[in-house]
Amino acid sequence: MPPPLTKTNANGVRYRRQTTVDQLIDEVAMLDRAALLSRFSITNRHDPIYLPSEVLLHAIRATRQDNRDSHFEALFRILLARVESLSRNAISTSQYRNVDEIRAEIASRFATMIAQDRTQGGDRLDIFEVVFDKALAALRVDVLRKLGPERLRTEPIDDANTGEPTAAVERAAEAFLGQSREKFDDPAFRSDLVAAIDHLPNDEKTVIGLMLKGIPIDGKEPGAVTIAKLLGCTEKTVRNRRDRAIFKLRKALAGEYAS
Template structure:
C-alpha cells in the first residue's frame, strides 16, 4: 500500500491523493522495477501507459527513502526531462528574453526542493503527489517572481497541467481588464493566439507591463520584499499604471477590430 502523505490541511486532516493516483501507485507497485522505469520514460501524455507525474514524485521519494540511489537517479532524470519540456512551452524562447537561462534557473530551484524533501523537510513535496501540474505552476510563478525577468516579448497564456494547457488564475485576473470582464474567452485557443498577436503589436514599454502582469507580478506593493513591476522596470507606480491603462485600451481596440474583420470574412464566404 502507498504510504500516506504527511502534510495536513488547516482543519488537521491529512492530505489525500486522488483515487486515480492511488490506483496508479497500486498498479505500479506490482511491476518489476525495470518495467516500471520503462513505463516512467514514456514522455507523451497521449501515449498508452503514460504515468502521471504525481506517481513519479511518489516513487522518486520512495527510492531515496529505501536507499536505492540508482533508481532515484533514473527517475530524477525522467522527471526533470518532463519539467524541461513543460517549461519550453510556458517559458519559450519566442515568449521571453533569456528564456533558456530562466528555464535552467527554475529547474535548479526545483531540484533544490527535491533535495530539501530528501534531507528531511517532511511533506515538502506532498502536494506534488496530489496535483503536480497545479503545484509546479505555483512553484514556477514564485520562481519567476524571484528571478524578476525585465524583458518580456510575449507571454504564454496557460499552465502545464497534466491534461494540457490550462489558463492560470493569474492570467484570468490580469486579462479581465482588456477582455471586457469576460475571461471565458481565454478558453478558446484561437482567441489566445489573437490575444498574443495583439500583445505583440503594443509598444515595447506597454508590452513589458502586460507581459509581467500576465505572469502574476503586482504593479506595486508596500512590501519591499515583493518583486513588483515598478521595481523590475525601475519606474514609479503611476508610470506603470499609465502604461497598463494605455495597453488595455489598445488591446480592446485591436481585439474588437479583429472580431469585426472575422465577421466580414465569414459574411463574404456565405
C-alpha cells in the same frame, strides 16, 4: 494503499492524492525495476499505460526507504526531463529574455527540493503528489517573479519584418491610450509613443511593457502568469501603476496626437 501524505492545508486537513494516483502507485509497486523504468519513460499522456508525474514523484520519494541510489538517479532523470519539457512549453523564447537561465533556475529549484526531501524528509513535495502540474506552475511563477520582470521582452512597436506596428501594440494603444489604430500609420507618432513610454518611472514602464506583451493583470487560473504575480504585488497596485502611466502617456501624446 500507499502511506498518506502529512502536509495539511490552512484548515488542518491533510493533503490527499487523487484516487487514481493511489491506485497506480499500488499497481506499479508490483513491477520489477526494468518494467517500472520502461513505464515511466513513456511521455505521451494519451498512451493507456502512461504514468502521471504524481506517481513518478512518489516512486522517487519511496527510494528513501531502500536507499537504491542508482534506481533513484534513473527515476529522477526521467522526472527532470518532464519538468524541463513543461518549462520549454511554458517559457518561450518569443516571450522572455535569457530563457535558458529561467528554465535552468526552475530545474535547479526543483532538483534542490528533491535532494532535500531525500536527505531530510519533510512534506514540501506533498503538493506535487496531489497536483504536479499546478504545483510546478506555481514554482515557475515564483521563479519568474524573483528573477524580475525585466527579463521579459516587451512587445516591439514595429514588426521586425514589415516595419509596421504589431497588432498587439495597436490593440493595446487603442484600448488604454484612447488612440485609434490609424495613428500608427504615422512613424512620428510611433516614435513619440516609444519615447513617452521610455520616460515613465520604472514601475509604470514595467506594467505598460507587460500589458503590451499581452500579459493580463490578473487571472483566475492558479498557475496563470499575470502581471500581479510577476511583480509580487496586488492587482490594485498594478492597476494604480497602469492608471498613472496611462495619464502620463495621454498627456505626452496630447495636442498634435489628440484623439
